[in-house]
Amino acid sequence: MSERERRRRARELARLMAELDEADRRNGLGAWPTPAPQKRRPTGRRTTWVISMVVTAMVLSIVVALHPGSQASAIRRLLGFGPERILAAPELPSGDGSHAFVMTQRDGTTPVGYDPCRTIEIEINPDNAPDDHRDLVETAMRHTSGATGLDLRITGTTDDRPAQRSRVSGRAPVLVAFANEDEWPALEGDVAGVAGSAMMESPSGRRFFVTGSVVLDADLFTDEDVPDASLQAIMDHEFGHLVGLDHVEDPNELMYDENVGLTSYGPGDLRGLAEIGRLPCE
Numbered sequence: 001m002s003e004r005e006r007r008r009r010a011r012e013l014a015r016l017m018a019e020l021d022e023a024d025r026r027n028g029l030g031a032w033p034t035p036a037p038q039k040r041r042p043t044g045r046r047t048t049w050v051i052s053m054v055v056t057a058m059v060l061s062i063v064v065a066l067h068p069g070s071q072a073s074a075i076r077r078l079l080g081f082g083p084e085r086i087l088a089a090p091e092l093p094s095g096d097g098s099h100a101f102v103m104t105q106r107d108g109t110t111p112v113g114y115d116p117c118r119t120i121e122i123e124i125n126p127d128n129a130p131d132d133h134r135d136l137v138e139t140a141m142r143h144t145s146g147a148t149g150l151d152l153r154i155t156g157t158t159d160d161r162p163a164q165r166s167r168v169s170g171r172a173p174v175l176v177a178f179a180n181e182d183e184w185p186a187l188e189g190d191v192a193g194v195a196g197s198a199m200m201e202s203p204s205g206r207r208f209f210v211t212g213s214v215v216l217d218a219d220l221f222t223d224e225d226v227p228d229a230s231l232q233a234i235m236d237h238e239f240g241h242l243v244g245l246d247h248v249e250d251p252n253e254l255m256y257d258e259n260v261g262l263t264s265y266g267p268g269d270l271r272g273l274a275e276i277g278r279l280p281c282e
Ligand SMILES: [Zn+2]
Pocket: 046, 237, 241, 247, 257
């Protein structure tokens, strides 16, 4: 096939894809029905939060599996015509260290992460937040984006509280909010923040995150005796959870479950973040 002919076919295929995308939108793929609110509020620490998100995800995966409108991406994959990453995939760091993933694909080893071909939109609720909260969030985004090649972007502010967002289904912006333990019991005791993402499964069985939340302890973050570096480390740690890292039993990593003075991602954290960031597009 001549170069010219090849280009013509590529254009034709791109047009077809655009139409299929449009069909997806008309079929309401961007607005899945809302599942019933969960009756139980989270009462434990992060584990409970993750479980409640997984429950949401299971409901949604059924909806997605039954939904007929999501053929466009499957067709793209079949044709080897995948959507393009927004940012370049990171190199895999060779350093040692420990990392763990919050969730894996059905093979039990490949992590679940966000789609690198989509922007992860973030909305901040500034209520109860420290004055410099936007700096903290933007810095954590920069560190996490740098390690994963995921495109994280603040798209605005919101009045939504975490409880409202934990019932949101489908693709919604990630919520960053500041709360106390009366409002968000997962922050009970000395928990400085909780974060997690909701998973969906595509008809092909691939799992991916579509939305999530980062909830920080408002009392801690507005305590002027706490150094900025510690708050930044907590924010970075929570963003690690958001994109799919779990805790490790290694005090040399930021994903150690206690803050022991580390202020940036360790070698294992960076390796795990790169693996998450190198996942193929949806
Ligand atoms: Zn943690």
